[in-house]
Amino acid sequence: MAYRVDMRDIHFNLFEKLDIGNLCAFEAYKDFSTDDYKMILNEAEKLAVNVIAPTLAPTDKDGAKFVEGQVVVPEEVRDTLHKFNEGGWGAVSASPEFGGQGLPATLAVGTGDILVAANTGFSGYQGLTSATANLIAEEGSDYLKETYCEKMLTGVWAGAMVLTEAQAGSAVGDIKTSAKRDGDTYLLTGNKIFISGGDHDMNENMVHVLLARVEGAPPGIKGLSLFVAPKYLVNPDGTIGQFNHLKATGVEEKMGMHASATCSISYGEDGPCRAWIIGEENQGIQIMFKLMNHARLGVGMQGVSQAAAAYQLALDYAKERIQGTRIEDVRDASAPSVPIVEHPDVRRMLLTQKAVVEATRSLVYSVSYWLDRVNNTTDDEERQRYSDLVELLTPICKGYSTEMAFHSITLALQVHGGYGYCEEYGVSVLLRDAKIGTIYEGTTGIQAMDLLGRKVAMQKGRLFQNFVGLLSDFVKSNIAHPELERHFKLLGEAKDQLVATTITLGTKGMGGDIAYPLQYATPYLFMFGHVACSYFILDQALLAYEKLQAIYEEKGIRDDGGKAQLVQAHGDAKFYFNKIETAKFFVANILPDVYGIARSAESDDKSPMHIVF
Numbered sequence: 001m002a003y004r005v006d007m008r009d010i011h012f013n014l015f016e017k018l019d020i021g022n023l024c025a026f027e028a029y030k031d032f033s034t035d036d037y038k039m040i041l042n043e044a045e046k047l048a049v050n051v052i053a054p055t056l057a058p059t060d061k062d063g064a065k066f067v068e069g070q071v072v073v074p075e076e077v078r079d080t081l082h083k084f085n086e087g088g089w090g091a092v093s094a095s096p097e098f099g100g101q102g103l104p105a106t107l108a109v110g111t112g113d114i115l116v117a118a119n120t121g122f123s124g125y126q127g128l129t130s131a132t133a134n135l136i137a138e139e140g141s142d143y144l145k146e147t148y149c150e151k152m153l154t155g156v157w158a159g160a161m162v163l164t165e166a167q168a169g170s171a172v173g174d175i176k177t178s179a180k181r182d183g184d185t186y187l188l189t190g191n192k193i194f195i196s197g198g199d200h201d202m203n204e205n206m207v208h209v210l211l212a213r214v215e216g217a218p219p220g221i222k223g224l225s226l227f228v229a230p231k232y233l234v235n236p237d238g239t240i241g242q243f244n245h246l247k248a249t250g251v252e253e254k255m256g257m258h259a260s261a262t263c264s265i266s267y268g269e270d271g272p273c274r275a276w277i278i279g280e281e282n283q284g285i286q287i288m289f290k291l292m293n294h295a296r297l298g299v300g301m302q303g304v305s306q307a308a309a310a311y312q313l314a315l316d317y318a319k320e321r322i323q324g325t326r327i328e329d330v331r332d333a334s335a336p337s338v339p340i341v342e343h344p345d346v347r348r349m350l351l352t353q354k355a356v357v358e359a360t361r362s363l364v365y366s367v368s369y370w371l372d373r374v375n376n377t378t379d380d381e382e383r384q385r386y387s388d389l390v391e392l393l394t395p396i397c398k399g400y401s402t403e404m405a406f407h408s409i410t411l412a413l414q415v416h417g418g419y420g421y422c423e424e425y426g427v428s429v430l431l432r433d434a435k436i437g438t439i440y441e442g443t444t445g446i447q448a449m450d451l452l453g454r455k456v457a458m459q460k461g462r463l464f465q466n467f468v469g470l471l472s473d474f475v476k477s478n479i480a481h482p483e484l485e486r487h488f489k490l491l492g493e494a495k496d497q498l499v500a501t502t503i504t505l506g507t508k509g510m511g512g513d514i515a516y517p518l519q520y521a522t523p524y525l526f527m528f529g530h531v532a533c534s535y536f537i538l539d540q541a542l543l544a545y546e547k548l549q550a551i552y553e554e555k556g557i558r559d560d561g562g563k564a565q566l567v568q569a570h571g572d573a574k575f576y577f578n579k580i581e582t583a584k585f586f587v588a589n590i591l592p593d594v595y596g597i598a599r600s601a602e603s604d605d606k607s608p609m610h611i612v613f
């Protein structure tokens with residue numbers, strides 16, 4: 001089945017809703033125009049459809065392997081990675097000082113949305129290389145920047161982000177890999193696991209950005225430092241030198257993401273492994289968090305991209321698969337069979353997917369856009385306002401978008417019936433590949449605790465209160481909307497419920513029962529996500545409504561019959577009409593889950609803590 005991207009919705013988000021052309025007013029983006037942005041998105045689509053997507057089935061089948069002590073990646077990955085790097089796709093928003101294209105983060109999210117689901121396992125190679133190179137560019141010494149950034153951002157060398165150890169997954173503070181001072185550098189010993197693209201021979205060098213503990217450092221996360229360790233030492237002239245005793249000891253066999261080599265790594269096992277510090281000793285976690293926050297946004301986008309790809313497959317399939325008659329003809333044995341897209345239950349499954357994709361896409365793109373403004377504005381008030389929103393909503397982008405994506409893709413598979421369960425139709429691989437989004441870069445449980453335990457409480461609740469204020473103003477301004485009045489009322493009520501549940505859980509926690517709010521942290525993340533996404537999708541519907549009215553006006557159409565005909569025949573009218581219906585569906589069908597969650601969060605049920613496992 002063909003990989004299809006909904007370019008219309010991506011353009012709507014970037015150019016109609018966010019109007020990212022306005023970012024060109026910033027010094028950093030002054031050499032770009034809206035036309036440049038559109039051209040780049042077009043090229044991304046061609047690359048995704050023609051070059052990357054055809055690699056998904058074969059690389060899913062063959063997968064990365066560990067053969068005689070070496071990591072072996074499928075040939076298709078190698079060929080495609082070189083084409084990808086030649087086009088500069090790994091460094092879309094990276095600094096031009098180091099060979100990047102210097103484009104806004106929002107555009108990088110747009111191109112990522114187009115490219116990632118074409119082969120998610122493939123996309124991690126250069127994705128993590130540019131993320132680690134960007135961190136070195138922002139936080140590294142001049143030596144590190146000059147030695148590594150350009151080589152990595154142009155795809156000559158590869159990078160990996162290295163935290164996890166067997167005993168230290170979510171509990172990052174339990175990292176044991178040790179770093180011993182040796183003059184200006186350090187010598188590493190230890191083992192890491194689950195490192196995406198941690199070793200391979202597709203690039204001439206491999207650069208690890210890793211957390212380790214300097215000998216004598218305090219326990220826990222406060223004793224972690226961040227290092228750069230190359231696989232091959234770099235000579236003063238920039239050429240590759242001796243092996244640095246950083247090597248793969250295995251490649252995981254995984255449920256999905258087969259193109260990606262998920263490696264276990266040893267440092268300094270049979271010789272010295274030298275590393276260079278980023279920042280100061282014991283500051284590692286604060287610096288790594290900068291990368292992880294970007295990466296969490298990136299994983300949220302990955303969920304959007306995968307759910308969007310699966311929805312397109314389900315939609316195409318539902319229009320082709322003939323099965324059963326229309327419900328109106330159920331008693332007529334001679335009635336013709338119809339495509340399954342005619343059946344109400346299939347339409348519900350399709351619209352749920354469309355609503356999830358469009359709501360989470362709007363969430364992730366908006367947060368990226370705010371991040372661009374934070375990084376470029378000279379207005380302190382604006383910077384603070386957007387920075388607060390980015391902080392608060394990052395766990396929602398990561399935790400909610402990936403969980404909802406997985407749910408959405410199960411529906412895409414369900415629409416395919418038994419064929420979806422078979423590999424040929426391309427939807428099962430998306431489901432397998434999507435599960436990891438809820439696990440790496442901090443599991444959903446960890447995102448939920450970050451949201452409820454940290455972000456909501458942060459600065460005496462200021463970030464949360466400001467967000468609630470934004471929702472209240474939004475509802476108040478639109479409560480008399482001619483078509484969406486009921487939906488704004490529903491959002492207003494759900495927002496009040498979110499506040500009430502936040503107070504309930506907060507009061508329990510402050511009263512000394514810490515376990516109770518944490519027991520409900522993940523349902524609370526869903527509740528928050530449903531409310532936030534209703535805001536984003538209704539905000540889109542408002543614009544769609546205005547645009548649709550303008551089309552009716554321009555065509556001189558006032559009667560309902562004429563409008564219905566136009567929506568069938570006119571591309572933009574159909575798009576805006578559907579956008580409004582999708583928002584209505586989200587608010588009427590997904591948002592009410594808030595009340596089920598609220599009832600359980602207010603139940604005072606403590607059975608998870610009482611049960612004897």
Ligand SMILES: Cc1cc2nc3c(=O)[nH]c(=O)nc-3n(C[C@H](O)[C@H](O)[C@H](O)COP(=O)(O)OP(=O)(O)OC[C@H]3O[C@@H](n4cnc5c(N)ncnc54)[C@H](O)[C@@H]3O)c2cc1C
Nearest residue numbers: 161162163164169170194195196439440441442443445446
């Ligand atoms: C395909 C793949 C690629 C990966 N890529 C990388 C990479 O490039 N770099 C890297 O460093 N790591 C990587 N990882 C590791 C990944 O980040 C970890 O798997 C993840 O952080 C979870 O850690 P864990 O597997 O040890 O699970 P655990 O931490 O053992 O968690 C198990 C379960 O317990 C829950 N849990 C744990 N602690 C708590 C707590 N305190 N409170 C409540 N619930 C808790 C979790 O939410 C989860 O549901 C990758 C993993 C995979 C599978």
